[in-house]
Amino acid sequence: MKLVPSIALLFACALHAAEELPVVPRIESVGLFKNGVAVVRASFEAKQAGSYRWEDLPRSIHGSFWVESDGVVSVRATTRMVAEPAAGPTGQLQRDLAGQTLTVRLKKGSEGGESPVISGKVWTLPEQPAKKTWDSAFSSPPNPWLSVTQGARMELPVSTGNFLVLEGERGRQFVDLGSIASFSVDGEETPATRKVEKPVMVFEVAEPPKDGGRVRISYLARGLAWAPSYRLDLKEGGKLAIRRSAVVRNELIVLQDTEVQLISGFPNIEFAHVDSALWGGATLAAFFQQLGQPAGSGVGAASQQLVMYNSMAPTAAATLPDFQEKGAGDDLYYESVGKRSLEPGDSLSLELPAAETKCERVVEWVVTDPRDGRGHYLSRSEKEGNEPWDALKFTNPFDFPLTTTPVVITEAGRFRGQSLSQWVNPGQSTCLRVTKALSLQTRSTEMEEEGQREVVWVGGNDYRRTKVKGTLELHNFRNKEVTLDIRAGFSGEMLESEGKPVTRLRTEGVTSVNPQRELAWTIKLAAGEEKTVTYRYSVWWISRRKKNGLRL
Structure with a gap:
């Protein structure tokens, strides 16, 4: 008897399917990063040797799919004719x-x-x-x-x-x-059903696992994310209540009584943009194309927004160490929110544990360096705003880090402002801006002092050395005392300053001729008080540059 090729193929598929036991791995836990990548752990029962067919394949990330079993198990991605609910007319x-x-x-x-x-x-x-x-x-x-x-x-x-x-x-x-x-x-x-060809994954179990006969798998996939947010409520007596919440978004897989863990940190996922070759829609052409793309080029606009939220580069994490719920390792924190059920397309808002801490209200005034690395003044468009801001200084009271997230600040139930909190370790202090301090008048000026300008030839360029006097003018129009935290940047060598400020080098100036420094004051300013603070420094600036080996 000679079969038509398509009929023969159907017969072979049906024969394979009859020998395979369909399984639906149970999703036991998911660990969610903020950039849309999730760590998925699942398992299914295989108490005897045989073939087990998984019909709903995950679109896993290259290099992340692992069978974690003490049995002898091999995996094959192929296609089968399987029954599906019949479509409507x-x-x-x-x-x-x-x-x-x-x-x-x-x-x-x-x-x-x-x-x-x-x-x-x-x-x-x-x-x-x-x-x-x-x-x-x-x-x-x-x-x-x-x-x-x-x-x-x-x-x-x-x-x-x-x-x-x-x-x-x-x-x-x-x-x-x-x-x-x-x-x-x-x-x-x-x-009620119809036969369709679908990609499937067949697990060939030669020797059943000893762990209750369960084959355990883990992989990374895109489509699950969490977005944190904090609320800071200002209380009397210098107290601050920190409330935390998270929104979990599922666009990946059905979660039924699944342990959900929220992951904070900056792990490295080098191949988050590359689909596993085990995925049913994979081709070698597409696989090598994705490998040749820069990391993060395929995460999509929504994921990029979450990445920006996370203050990290476009993609993030690698293979799967066996993390615990708490601690998880250096600079990576897992927080369990219990077992949850979510359908694809669902979002879930959760309240996380809160805490109280002491806080200090200050006015933060950051005066940016007006010069570039060559000692030249920046144009007005290149300078940042130098306005003072009311701010809150507090210490992280939790035994785990505060992650990068938007923060809403309220007082007596009224909205005061919204800010961005960066990563704050346990016991570390941070300062968040609340609202612009319009009732404080501030002004910063610089003036070159008269005198002989010294000329030095450095790296083929003429530099002139000059001395500069900086002035900070403060006027408090409020009817109460304020504390100002002032940071003033400058390029050059410090000569003298009023008020005994802390002087430190800024890391961005390591390659410039002029060391780039910062002065930091903490000043108490009484109601209606005016104060002027001065400082002096010397700076080298280019007067003539070399071009094609010649002085210009």
């Missing part, structure tokens, strides 16, 4: 009514008379598995315009054209769709 009668017995009434002819009636069973179109061809001409360098599905093509589907094919006692009848006046379905219901 599509308007294609041959497919919608396949297998049904119809009574068809045709339109009357031009001579009139009774309308002809035909009965028969609607012929079922044969399933046609996709035939794939593979593009082995991998571009080098990768072509950024290649589609993820490049190289996989499906032939034209089987069709009966403009005819409805019925099977009756006289064989097949081809009825022109345009000649049908009406029809009725005789008795039989529409099939």
